[in-house]
Amino acid sequence: MLPKLPVTCPLPTIAKAMGGKDVSALGAFAANESLTLTARVPRALGAAGVVLRIAPDGLTQKGEERDLPLSFIATEKGIDTYQLHLPLADLDIGETGGLFYYEYLFLRGGETLFTSTEDNQTFTLEKESRGKFRLLVTEPAQNTPAWFRGRTMYHIFVDRFAPGKGERRPDAVYHEHWDEEIEQFGAYPGAPVKNNEFFGGTLWGIIEKLDYLQSLGVGVLYLSPIFKAASNHKYDTGDYETVDPQFGGEEALKALLAACKKRDMGVILDGVFNHTGSDSRYFNMEGHYDTVGAYQSRKSPYADWYYFKQFPDSYECWWGVKILPKLKLANPATHHYFVGKGGIIEKYTRMGVAGWRLDVVDEVPEAFLDELCLRVAEETDGQGLVIGEVWENAADKIAYGKRRRYFRGRQLHSVMNYPVRNGVISFVRERDAAALCRVLREIWGSYPPCVSHSLMNLLSTHDTERILTVLGGAPDDGRRANAELREIRLTPAEKKLAVKRLQMAAAIQFTVFGVPSVFYGDEAGLEGYHDPFCRRPFPWGREDNTLLAFYRKLGRIRLENPVLAEGDFAILQEGKHSVVYERKNHKGHLIIAANRGDKLMTVALPALAKELLSGKKTAKQASVLPDEVKIWRIL
DSSP, X not given: OOOOOOSOSOOOEEEEEETTEEOTTOOEEETTOEEEEEEEEEGGGOOSXXXXXXXXXXXXXXXXXXXXXXXXXXXXXXXXXXXXXXXXGGGOOOTTOEEEEEEEEEEETTEEEEEEOSSSXXXXXXXXXXXXXXXXXXXXXXXXXXXXXXXXXXXXOHHHHOBOOOOOOTTSEEOSSTXXXXXXXXXXXXXXXXXXXXXXXXXXXXXXXXXXXXXXXXXXXXXXXXXXXXXXXXXXXXXXXXXXXXXXXXXXXXXXXXXXXXXXXXXXXXXXXXXXXXXXXXXXTTOOSSSOOTTTOTTSTTGGGBOEEETTTEEOBGGGOTTSBBBOTTSHHHHHHHHSTTSHHHXXXXXXXXXXXXXXXXXXXXHHHHHHHHHHHHHHTTOOEEEEOOSSOGGGOEETTEEOOTTSXXXXXXXXXXXXXXHHHHHHHHOOHHHHHHHHHHHHTTSOHHHHTTOEEESOOTTSOOHHXXXXXXXXXXXXXXXXXHHOOOOHHHHHHHHHHHHHHHHHHHHSSSEEEEETTGGGTOOOOSTTGGGOOOOTTOOOHHHHHHHHHHHHHHHHOTHHHHOEEEEEEEOSSEEEEEEEETTEEEEEEEEOSSSOEEEEOSSOEEETTTOOEEOSEEEEOTTEEEEEEEO
């Protein structure tokens, strides 16, 4: 028996290969593929064998934990090599893929060491089981629309982007001047607000700004909800069959779709299907519609569309918000209205909509999501895009006690990439490179590559503070009243610092795996704390020209470097306050370095390179100043 020694030697290395290609960084594979698992173990570790212990996710799959021993292959220069061939079909995955958790056991006589991971790639050895790797097995046909990868997305809050013609409601409040301050807000975050304050942005206004958007390299527009509703944000849908006349109506939507098609821009709509507004043709609490709503009568055709606890005033709502009654999507009539033949999804997808971003998708039933995605695919020959609002790692997301199967096939193509947003902020604001690297490894190592290349990479949204405020101002700790937050602006010194930091954050956003999503006005220097102050009108004529020029440069970099669409991702160098990573495939090779440290950082390049932000050619040894980011194309 080999001697049992303390773990003072180098860690073993574990690798995954598929068809001869190293795929060690990945954690999601198709069911018809086979993996070759290899462990290289220093003899000084004292291990006499290696075992893969794997078990199906207990929430969605039945099955027992299995121990699969790796076969001893050879020993050379003090390293023992063990190997296991694993056809994924042998794991009994079922029809819709499967999720598994696994760990490696290193047997040392009477003691066993277990791998433990936090990011699904790197690991430590522990004396007890903890921190297992995840393995996501997908349907063989799992894929994402190729047209979307490599694009730049622009997220538009319609009422606040660009003014244009549209109807005015008598019960709404309209600003006479575009650059006025927001007047409606609650006394505290979450307090009820009418949200009937409008600035006059419309779909016609967006059409007039398409030249501007094209100058940013934008290839996808994501619009906040456009269906008829009482509020300015329109997450309280009143009528899914009607494009809001305030935004220009259906005529404006068709004109926007036609104009974008000529420019090879896709248009994605916000699908709010978990709830409606109480002021809607379906619920009709306020009696503004000529229908008999569910609130008005138990005999309403919509009576079974909602969850009434005690008719009519006690009903389920989204997060308890009384103006947002929750839809009963499992009801056949409700289900069919949205995702059945001739339903809402079919109507707008046939009109030319390129895809949907699904609001609070965690609350949408599996059967509803399945048919929605099927309907989009059928109407677009598989080219329609479906993105979900998920704030965590979506590979093993649990929502309301159920494991969601978003990426196993037949469902989502992408999610909003909030985890990487958090990592970027930790790095750029707090200088925490480990936080950024950990989340990049975890997401890249959890999702199918086609999903990773389609992720919606964001820094700001309508639900978050503006990224410029986050990077330059004092964080909102919840103790300041909205009236105070409304008045706060960055000082000149804070603004200068925030602009510098945002350039680094945006460079990362545009060059890691996924599709960058720019929230309207981030590129122009808009500031603001949480809703509604993150939703100020676009500052036409008052843009921050430094930021605007930088974003245009990043847009060109994406257009001119197809490697960013599907290139492999790897972290090459991780310092305490710095990171170097690469994107690489047969279409190109980029190396990106960001330095938040206090000292000059040197980066070894494999060949002569061109730095894309400055346009300068660089020799093999390059330097990065403190608070500087560089993007090299290897020549």
